[in-house]
Amino acid sequence: MKKYLSIIMFCLSTIVFSQKTDYNSLTLDFFQKEDWSNLIPIAEEAFEKNATSYEIDYRLAVAYYNTKNYYDSAEQFEYIIKKYQTKNEVILEYLYYSYLFAGRHQDALLISQDFPFHIQKKTGVKSFQFIDFLTIEGGVKMSNKKDIGIDNLKYLNGGFGQQLGYRIKLFHAFTSLSQNYIDFDYKQREYYGNLQIQLAKGLTLIPVFHYINAKENNQTAIRGGNYSNTISLGMNIKIQLFHFAIKKQWNRFSIMPSIIYSSLKNGDLGTSTKLQYGLNMGSSIRGTHDKLWLGAGSEFISSSTENSFVWNAKALYNISPKTYLYIKYLNANTSDFAIENGMYYYNATSVLVDNFNITFGYYFTPKFSWYLNYQFENAKDLDYNLPFTYNTIITGIKTNF
Secondary structure, eight states: HHHHHHHHHHHHHHHHHHHHHHHHHHHHHHHHHHHHHHHHHHHHHHHHHOOHHHHHHHHHHHHHHHTOHHHHHHHHHHHHHHHHHHHHHHHHHHHHHHHHEEEEEEEEHGGGGGOOHHHHHHOOOOOOEEEEEEEEEEEEEEEEEEGGBBOOOOEEEEEEEEESSSSSEEEEEEEEEEEEETTTTEEEEEEEEEEEEEEEEEEEEEEEEEEEEEEEEOOOOOOOOOOOOOOOTEEEEEEEEEEEEEEETTTEEEEEEEEEEEEEEETTTEEEEEEEEEEEEEEOGGGGGOOOOEEEEEEEEEEEOOOEEEEEEEEEEEEEEEEEEEEEEEEEOOEEEEETTTTEEOOOOSSEEEEEEEEEEEEEEEEEEEEEEEEEEEETTTTTEEEEEEEEEEEEEEEEE
16 A cells, blocks of 8 residues: 555656646747747746746746737736846846836836946937927817807917936926807917826826916906806906826726816906816726727816816727827816816816817827827807807827937
C-alpha cells in the first residue's frame, strides 16, 4: 500500500513541477514567435495558479501591449514594478506608452520623470512647454424661429495649453458669441482657465475659473420668466464660475465628483448665486478592445429660488487609429448651469430642454487633428410659452507641439 501511495505522490509532484516548467517554456516559445494571442491565456493561467515568475509576468505585459490592450499592459507593468521592486528603462518606456495610448496622458508624463536622458530624447518628452497645443473652433447655431426674431447664434473660440512641469497642465480659452433674440440682441465674451494637477497616478485635481461678460441692448418688452421687472437698455451681466473637481482613475474606470459656485451680477437686478454639484463617471469597454468608452453624469443645481437636475449619457468610439465618433445626450429642462468641467455655461434666456450632440474627429497626423460637431437642441421660451429648436454646426482644429 505504501508503495502505491509513493508512486501516486511522485506522479502528482511530477505533474506540478512539469506545469511550472511548461508555463515558462510555453510563454517563452510564444514570446519568441511573437504569438501574443496564444501567450496571453497561458500567462494568465499561470497567474491564476500562482505559478508565475518575473519572466512570465513581463511576457504577459508585453503581449498586452502588442495586442493594444494598453490598460492591461499598464496595470501589468505597474504590478511588475511593485512585486519585483524593479524599474528598468525598458519597463518604464513600455509603461509610458501604455498610459499614453490609453489616453492617460498625465500619468504618462509622471512616468517620464524617471527616464534616463536617452529615453527622454527618444520619446521627445519635455517637462515644460509654454505652448503645449493650440485650438480654434467656430460655428453657427441655426434657429427654426427666425421669422419671429430668434436669429442664428454665431460662435468663435480659441485656446492654448501649457505644460508647467511633470504634474501641471493649464488650458486657456477665449470665446465670442452673439445673437439677436426677439426683443433684444446680445454679445458675450468669455475667458476660461482650467488647471489640472496630477497629485499621483490616476488622481487629478481640477480647479477652473470661468468669466462671462454679456451685454444686452435694444430691449423693449417686460419679460416675466427670468426677470422680475422691466429691463433697461444697455444691460451688462457679469458671471463668475469657480469649479473644483477631483478625478480618480482605476484602470478602465474613472469617477469625478465636482462642485461649482457661480455668481451672476446684473447692474439693474443685483447679484444672485448658485451651487452646482456634479458626478461624472466612465469606463472603457474591454470586450471592444477598448475602442468603446461609455460615460454618464449628473448635475444638481441649487439656488435661493429653485433646484434643478441635469443628466447626460455619452459614448466615444474609436473607429480607427485616425478617426473617432463621440455621441452625447444632455437632458436639462433648465438654464444657468455648467457642463464639461465648467467650460460651457448655458445662460440663455430660454430653457434648454435637451440636446443631442455628435462629433466626428480625424487625426491627419499624431499632432494635428480636425473635428466636426453637429447638435440638435430643443429649447423653450417660458415668457412666451414658445418651443423652438436649434441645429448647430461647429468645426475646429487642434495642433500639438
